[in-house]
Every structure is written in structure tokens, then in C-alpha cells.
Amino acid sequence: xxxxxxxxxxxxxxxxxxxxxxxxxxxxxxxxxxxxxxxxxxxxxxxxxxxxxxxxxxxxxxxxxxxxxxxxxxxxxxxxxxxxxxxxxxxxxxxxxxxxxxxxxxxxxxxxxxxxxxxxxxxxxxxxxxxxxxxxxxxxxxxxxxxxxxxxxxxxxxxxxxxxxxxxxxxxxxxxxxxxxxxxxxxxxxxxxxxxxxx
Amino acid sequence: xxxxxxxxxxxxxxxxxxxxxxxxxxxxxxxxxxxxxxxxxxxxxxxxxxxxxxxxxxxxxxxxxxxxxxxxxxxxxxxxxxxxxxxxxxxxxxxxxxxxxxxxxxxxxxxxxxxxxxxxxxxxxxxxxxxxxxxxxxxxxxxxxxxxxxxxxxxxxxxxxxxxxxxxxxxxxxxxxxxxxxxxxxxxxxxxxxxxxxx
Numbered sequence: 001x002x003x004x005x006x007x008x009x010x011x012x013x014x015x016x017x018x019x020x021x022x023x024x025x026x027x028x029x030x031x032x033x034x035x036x037x038x039x040x041x042x043x044x045x046x047x048x049x050x051x052x053x054x055x056x057x058x059x060x061x062x063x064x065x066x067x068x069x070x071x072x073x074x075x076x077x078x079x080x081x082x083x084x085x086x087x088x089x090x091x092x093x094x095x096x097x098x099x100x101x102x103x104x105x106x107x108x109x110x111x112x113x114x115x116x117x118x119x120x121x122x123x124x125x126x127x128x129x130x131x132x133x134x135x136x137x138x139x140x141x142x143x144x145x146x147x148x149x150x151x152x153x154x155x156x157x158x159x160x161x162x163x164x165x166x167x168x169x170x171x172x173x174x175x176x177x178x179x180x181x182x183x184x185x186x187x188x189x190x191x192x193x194x195x196x197x198x199x
Numbered sequence: 200x201x202x203x204x205x206x207x208x209x210x211x212x213x214x215x216x217x218x219x220x221x222x223x224x225x226x227x228x229x230x231x232x233x234x235x236x237x238x239x240x241x242x243x244x245x246x247x248x249x250x251x252x253x254x255x256x257x258x259x260x261x262x263x264x265x266x267x268x269x270x271x272x273x274x275x276x277x278x279x280x281x282x283x284x285x286x287x288x289x290x291x292x293x294x295x296x297x298x299x300x301x302x303x304x305x306x307x308x309x310x311x312x313x314x315x316x317x318x319x320x321x322x323x324x325x326x327x328x329x330x331x332x333x334x335x336x337x338x339x340x341x342x343x344x345x346x347x348x349x350x351x352x353x354x355x356x357x358x359x360x361x362x363x364x365x366x367x368x369x370x371x372x373x374x375x376x377x378x379x380x381x382x383x384x385x386x387x388x389x390x391x392x393x394x395x396x397x398x
Contacts, residue, residue, distance in 0.1 A: 004263065004288075004292070005253065005254050005263060005264050005265040006265065007246070007249040007250045007253040007254055007265060008250050008254050008263060010246045010249065010250070011246040011247060011249070011250040013246075014242070014243045014246045018228050018231055018232075019227060019228070019231050020224065020227065021228075025219065027289060027292075028218060028219065028289075029217050029218070029220075030250065031287075031288070031289065032217055032218050033217075033247055033250065033251070034250055034251065034254060034263070036251075038251060041247055041248070041251040042248065042251075043213070044213045044247055045244035045245070045247040045248050046244070047206070047209050047210040047212075047213045048210060048232055048240055048243055048244040048247075049240070049241065049244050050206040050209065050210070051206045051207050051209070051210040051229065051232065051233055052232070052233065052235075052237060052240040052241075054204065054206040055204050055206055055207050055233060064203065064204055064207060064233070065204050066204040066205065066206060088230075089203075089230070090226060090227075090230065093203070093226075
């Protein structure tokens with residue numbers, strides 16, 4: 001038996017279906033929304049509908065955008081000969097935060113994962129190949145996550161891209177800035193020694 | 200500068216305004232909602248609006264309900280001479296889960312808290328006093344949280360209620376069932392010894 005009114009229970013169900021939100025947290029969030037002024041609750045509901053209807057993928061790089069082309073692809077100051085391949089839109093944000101990279105992106109929207117039945121046709125690989133084939137691209141940087149699936153995807157893509165005569169690179173492995181050698185795992189430390197640079 | 204489209208950023212802002220949801224989690228939730236099928240995203244938005252417009256307080260006990268009177272107050276089998284006073288609607292759920300209590304409730308929607316500028320007029324005390332004055336109430340159980348503010352609220356209410364000639368009781372303090380004496384704090388253990396019962 002449920003002790004909450006049906007529409008409150010329904011809202012709790014929706015919150016509980018979000019990733020990382022348990023039943024208790026969902027209740028807390030639902031109570032919070034109930035306690036909001038009417039216009040704020042309406043604004044929240046509208047925000048969901050607006051985002052769903054306005055946001056889609058950039059025609060060129062597949063990153064999320066409201067226009068036909070995302071701001072990065074539309075910018076005249078970005079280096080269009082370099083493409084940084086990432087798995088998710090949030091990874092673009094991480095790299096942009098560094099203010100170091102001035103090229104463009106390509107968002108795969110996933111990584112190859114045989115275990116989860118994600119194959120080459122399920123992520124935006126075709127679009128990347130077309131882009132490299134039709135434009136004057138010099139370098140493709142693989143910036144997928146440094147885990148098994150990210151690695152495999154980077155290797156797979158590099159094999160597909162090499163025939164186009166582009167330089168394919170991978171993010172450097174090594175010790176994170178500000179970290180501590182004592183707590184660095186063996187694999188990272190080995191890669192850091194392997195990739196050592198002259199100072 | 201924001202790297203997300205405005206309507207996505209707006210949705211992230213709304214999620215980030217929820218209690219216990221940080222910026223990173225909000226982004227994750229917003230991406231999840233973006234990835235939902237259209238009808239599910241719409242159902243989520245509708246759930247917010249429905250809950251806001253349908254749910255209000257029970258005329259008698261102030262618990263959240265969709266009707267004029269909540270199911271507990273409307274039930275003919277519940278003992279209407281006993282009122283259990285709780286601070287939040289979720290506390291009703293906790294007590295109902297125990298399937299032990301058969302009386303009615305009164306939800307204060309807060310506790311007295313001078314630090315947060317919550318005084319007697321800001322919570323549903325007036326409604327409780329009217330209810331006790333106008334009905335044949337035998338016992339009022341104080342089930343506010345066992346913290347400073349919950350304690351103070353219970354003490355304040357008990358002083359207001361005693362003149363009506365009702366029995367005012369407080370939940371028992373003691374060691375939680377299934378816990379471990381070693382990890383029980385001193386204050387709880389003292390109260391457990393003080394309130395010991397014969398076996």
C-alpha cells in the first residue's frame with residue numbers, strides 16, 4: 001500500500017528512475033518540488049520539455065546544440081584541421097575547460113562495447129569517417145576514456161582512419177598533476193615511465 | 200562561457216537547485232532526461248505539474264493528499280482519539296510502515312527553529328490546537344525528531360496541550376533494535392538505562 005497521494009507517488013517514481021537516485025532521495029526531491037512556488041515548478045517542467053525539443057546534435061561534430069551547427073564548429077577562430085574524438089558531450093566540456101585545445105570535436109555518443117551490444121553502427125563513426133574523407137583534416141586526437149572500451153574504440157577508429165592519411169594520436173598517459181606517486185596505480189606508473197619526456 | 204546549449208544549461212540549473220544535487224550530478228541527470236524517449240520526458244514534466252496542482256494538505260491532519268481528507272482521517276477503522284504529531288509528511292510514511300500505530304496524525308510541516316526564523320505561526324500548531332479543542336482527543340503522541348529542534352517543539356506543544364486535559368506522550372528513547380552497545384552514543388545509552396523496563 002502506498003501512503004502518498006497517487007500524483008506524488010508518480011513524481012517520486014520519475015525521480016527514482018534517474019541514474020544514481022534511490023527511492024529515499026527521490027522522495028526528498030519530490031517533496032522539494034512540491035514545496036516550490038507554482039511558477040518555479042512550472043519552469044522546471046518547461047525546462048524538461050524545452051531541452052527535449054530544442055537540443056539536437058550538431059550536423060558536423062554531433063555535439064549537442066540548439067542551432068544547426070554548434071558554436072565550436074561555427075567559430076572562425078577554431079582550427080578545423082584537427083578533430084578531437086570524445087565519447088560523450090560532457091567530455092567536450094571537460095576539454096574546453098582546459099582552454100588549451102583550439103581544434104574541433106567529434107562526439108561518438110558512446111563507445112564500442114560488445115558486452116552491452118554496442119557495435120560500430122550504434123555510435124557516430126560513419127559521420128566521423130565522412131567528415132575526414134570530405135574535409136582537409138590533418139590530425140585526429142583520440143580522447144575516449146582510458147578504460148578497456150575507450151581504448152578498444154580508439155584502436156578501432158585509428159585503424160579505420162589511417163588509410164585517409166591523417167595523423168591519429170592518443171591522449172598521453174601518465175601521473176595526474178598534483179597527485180602522489182605513493183597512491184598512483186602500477187599501470188599508470190609504468191605508462192608514465194614509458195612515456196617519460198626530456199626536461 | 201557555457202559550452203552547453205542554453206536550454207540544456209537551463210535544465211541543468213533546475214536539477215542543480217534540488218537538495219543534495221551538485222553541478223556534476225545535475226549534468227548527468229539532464230543528459231539522462233535528454234536521452235529519454237519524447238513521451239517519457241513529457242510524462243516527467245507532467246508528473247511535476249500534476250503533483251503541484253493535485254496535492255494539497257488534508258483539512259484535518261495537514262498530511263499531503265489529493266482529496267479533501269486524507270485516507271487515514273477518512274478511514275473508519277482508525278482510532279480518532281489519538282493524534283501522533285510529526286514534523287514532515289515523510290514521517291507519517293515511516294510510522295505507517297511499522298503497521299503498529301492505528302491512530303491519526305498531525306503534520307506540522309516543520310519544527311520550531313529560532314535560528315532559521317521559524318516560529319509557532321509558521322508551522323501548523325494552530326490547526327492542532329483547534330483539533331484538540333473541538334474533538335474528543337485522549338492522547339497526543341509527540342513524534343518529532345529526537346534532535347534539539349524536535350525536542351523543543353515537543354516541549355512547547357506539550358505545554359500548550361496540557362490545559363485541554365489530554366495525555367501528552369513522547370516516543371521512547373533507547374538503543375535501536377539490532378544495534379550494538381559498543382557503537383551506541385553516551386546520551387542514548389543513558390536514556391536507555393533511565394527508561395529501562397522490567398522483563
